[in-house]
Amino acid sequence: MRFDTVILGGGLTGLVAGIRLQKAGKETAIVSSGQNALHFFSGSFESFGEPTRELADLFSEAGIHLHYQEGVRLMPMGTFRPSALSLEDISLFPNPKFGNKVLLVNIVGYHDFFSSFLAQGLEEAGMSVRIRFLNLMEMGIKTPGEMRSVQLARALDRNWEKVVQEVRLLLKDDDTIILPQVFGLEDASIPGRIRQSLPAQVVFAGTLPPSVPGIRTLHLLKHRYEVLGGTYLMGDEVVQAHLHEGVVHSVVTKNLGQHYLEAENFILCTGSFFSKGLASTPEKVYEPIFGADVSFLPDRSSWYNPSFAEKQPYIGFGVCTDECLKVLKEGAPLSNLYAAGSILGATHPELGMGAGMCLRSALKAADSILEL
Ligand SMILES: Cc1cc2nc3c(=O)[nH]c(=O)nc-3n(C[C@H](O)[C@H](O)[C@H](O)COP(=O)(O)OP(=O)(O)OC[C@H]3O[C@@H](n4cnc5c(N)ncnc54)[C@H](O)[C@@H]3O)c2cc1C
Structure with a gap:
């Protein structure tokens, strides 16, 4: 050949x-x-500055939208890392204190998302944090046999609107909602649609591998x-x-x-x-x-x-x-x-x-x- x-x-x-x-x-x-x-x-391209037209086109023609902003991103263990060029669902902030009152949402039975470490990091950065859990069974979402990020993402991509409804019920006067990065495995538009459907800033935080945005x-x-x-x-x-x-x-x-x-x-x-x-x-x-x-x-x-x-x-x-x-x-x-x-x-x-x-x-x- x-x-x-x-x-x-x-x-x-x-x-x-x-x-x-x-x-x-x-x-x-x-x-x-x-x-x-x-x-x-992680969703961030280390050491790449502002994307050239050629690179931005190459990615957007593939359905991958990039954004560029010099700042920091939230790491899975609640620390922060300088980042710039990233996938559009990766939030970048000018400094680690990106909110005041944070609702941190985890999922019952999902062990690859470290909500307590994340909460500790966010509190050290000056934010107050409430951790709440979604029970997918009670929400009528069939839970995957193995609660790993990819299996979970497959189930949640079909049910993201139910997740939005449930998160709305948990919301009080929080200005920020943190969700695990388990959305948009096959449909890249879902993280953006979740953001548009909730009345507070939504941040997707990294989980243990495999990485849903990476796959x-x-x-x-x-x-x-x-x-x-x-x-x-x-x-x-x-x-x-x-x-x-x-x-x-x-x-x-x-x-x-x-x-x-x-x-x-x-x-x-x-x-x-x-x-x-x-x-x-x-x-x-x-x-x-x-x-x-x-x-x-x-x-x-x-x-x-x-x-x-x-x-x-x-x-x-x-x-x-x-x-x-x-x-x-x-x-x-x-x-x-x-x-x-x-x-x-x-x-x-x-x-x-x-x-x-x-x-x-x-x-x-x-x-x-x-x-x-
Ligand atoms: C675990 C990990 C996480 C990382 N995360 C980030 C990040 O978040 N941000 C960042 O900026 N950088 C990150 N990096 C740096 C990383 O190296 C790059 O981001 C990049 O994805 C590497 O791409 P690559 O195609 O060069 O190599 P790889 O992704 O390693 O791909 C090489 C491929 O070649 C295949 N291969 C090997 N031998 C053969 C063979 N003989 N025949 C056929 N196929 C073969 C392998 O199976 C593999 O699929 C990370 C690196 C690692 C190891």
Whole structure:
């Protein structure tokens, strides 16, 4: 099977690069073996400033609306973190005291939303908080067998109006309502409709993974990619690559076996350690498909910071590339293999970090291929 570009890894980076290339008329395929960081996504794109027109259009054409405001967002444990570019249902505030009287609504039997930690954080920020519980059974909503965020979101998306009615009954003189982020899994408009239907500011607070806004983002980007004609090979894994004299000719996947995927160009977006884009032995960190050069600290004892909460050096390890993001192998660039996203670690500080770096590098790799 032959494509213009084959993309390895279908997380945020692979999908953004794929959409960019499909929009430019290229024929691409994405091979993606499984779960990716969007399943854990907070909804805020770290280190990305105001979105460019191109990026805002790319997302809004997929049905994902972004907003940009420098400020802080509420974290699942009641702390605050500086954030700017975010999905539209993620509230951003100029400072942590975003209300006076807060009604914090949890759900009976749902253990992945830490209302008491949240209340403590909000009180420390100067707000008074009442915690109340919705009993879905009593509200006539069939409760999912497993009360995890995704199952709950499926049940609540069909019943969000009942939730609004019940929250109205709980409301006194509160100026703010906090709800868990378990709305809008398949219909991105639901968080906005809930906001419009309630007479106080509504803030959706993060839950334990999986992340409902993250999975929604993944589905919408994947759908957009496929509408543009892209081929998404879900649940398949690239296990080998064929290279000759600095050129990648094809890759081999578990499911397609002898039917190699051939292309003019390839983009490596297989993520960092978390997604197995990088792997390690006690002696070294390596990239398993192409044997690309990897930047890491030679002394293993310096890979980790023993203090869990501190910055971890291994997060900065990544595949080495030239300035066009062409992957280096034994010091020389492979002519048609680019790397983008979290597999780069901190090797390109000019691109930023987190999801911001993933977006910038995905567009840059696609633009290098398009020679823009
Ligand atoms: C748990 C977690 C949460 C994060 N949350 C945030 C956040 O809220 N905000 C933020 O700014 N940044 C966050 N980040 C940083 C994160 O790296 C980026 O946000 C981004 O989503 C990473 O995207 P990616 O596509 O580069 O990699 P990934 O999302 O890791 O995707 C890589 C994909 O490649 C696939 N893959 C791997 N090997 C192969 C193979 N051989 N063949 C085929 N497919 C393969 C994997 O299965 C996976 O689906 C988070 C990172 C992690 C690990």
